[in-house]
Amino acid sequence: MITLVDDAEIAFDDIGAGLPVVFLHAFPLNRTMWEPQIGALVAECRCIPVDFRGFGESAASPPFTMDRYADDVAAVLDSLQIERAVVVGLSMGGYAAFAMLRRHRERIRALVLADTRAPADTPEVVARRRSLIETARTQGGTAVANLQIAGLMGKSTRDKRPDVYDAMHRMMAQAPVEGIVGALEAMITRPDSTPLLPTIDIPTLVIAGDEDVITPPKEARKLSDAIDGSRLEVLRHAGHLSNVERPAAFNTVVSEFLGSLLYN
Numbered sequence: 054m055i056t057l058v059d060d061a062e063i064a065f066d067d068i069g070a071g072l073p074v075v076f077l078h079a080f081p082l083n084r085t086m087w088e089p090q091i092g093a094l095v096a097e098c099r100c101i102p103v104d105f106r107g108f109g110e111s112a113a114s115p116p117f118t119m120d121r122y123a124d125d126v127a128a129v130l131d132s133l134q135i136e137r138a139v140v141v142g143l144s145m146g147g148y149a150a151f152a153m154l155r156r157h158r159e160r161i162r163a164l165v166l167a168d169t170r171a172p173a174d175t176p177e178v179v180a181r182r183r184s185l186i187e188t189a190r191t192q193g194g195t196a197v198a199n200l201q202i203a204g205l206m207g208k209s210t211r212d213k214r215p216d217v218y219d220a221m222h223r224m225m226a227q228a229p230v231e232g233i234v235g236a237l238e239a240m241i242t243r244p245d246s247t248p249l250l251p252t253i254d255i256p257t258l259v260i261a262g263d264e265d266v267i268t269p270p271k272e273a274r275k276l277s278d279a280i281d282g283s284r285l286e287v288l289r290h291a292g293h294l295s296n297v298e299r300p301a302a303f304n305t306v307v308s309e310f311l312g313s314l315l316y317n
């Protein structure tokens with residue numbers, strides 16, 4: 054499905070019934086990275102994976118900022134007449150979830166923060182992103198995918214699941230250069246979300262892969278410690294893309310969390 058936000062097409066799916074759950078993807082992927090979750094969770098909730106502008110089937114229309122991503126998600130909820138949804142964000146999707154907390158807090162029923170971090174980029178990370186922007190502009194999306202893929206997958210997946218590795222590489226390589234550059238700029242300019250954490254007063258689940266080298270479990274522990282009452286789940290043999298690397302384990306913890314919301 055498509056909704057128009059200031060003339061930009063924002064693509065999403067709306068599958069299933071019941072509690073609305075929005076899924077926000079990682080960089081430089083798209084909403085189809087959530088297929089293993091949608092297939093399993095559609096029986097128990099209304100699944101709404103969204104493509105950030107510049108990825109998947111969403112238009113590569115500026116401006117590219119985390120705030121704009123958050124506003125686009127709120128516009129998708131408006132178009133579906135959904136007041137509040139559970140927001141599941143993985144990595145960059147988590148950064149957008151923090152932007153939603155800043156701008157559209159009343160739309161969030163509960164949060165799942167997977168393989169993500171609250172602090173803004175360090176100068177070293179900014180320099181790495183600037184170099185990746187140059188790579189994207191001069192060599193295209195496949196070159197970016199080649200550079201990114203190894204860090205996104207845990208060792209267990211790299212060693213034992215070439216199918217998953219290849220599928221994620223293909224998905225990343227399809228990302229348009231405008232979307233890649235826009236997302237890198239959006240990540241560089243995003244604010245520190247650490248001060249937001251103690252203000253989170255909705256049910257929150259933090260998920261980490263124990264082989265994640267981009268946001269290691271100790272980062273997830275910090276995140277969880279700073280959010281009062283949140284629950285932390287560390288998935289074994291999963292790297293940064295824990296939802297595709299250990300889908301059954303990821304789905305189990307999310308499903309239990311969604312079930313717990315009935316009593317919250």
Ligand code: MLT
Pocket residue numbers: 078079080081143144145146240267293
């Ligand atoms: C992601 O998976 O979305 C990226 O690793 C986020 C980042 O580069 O900070």
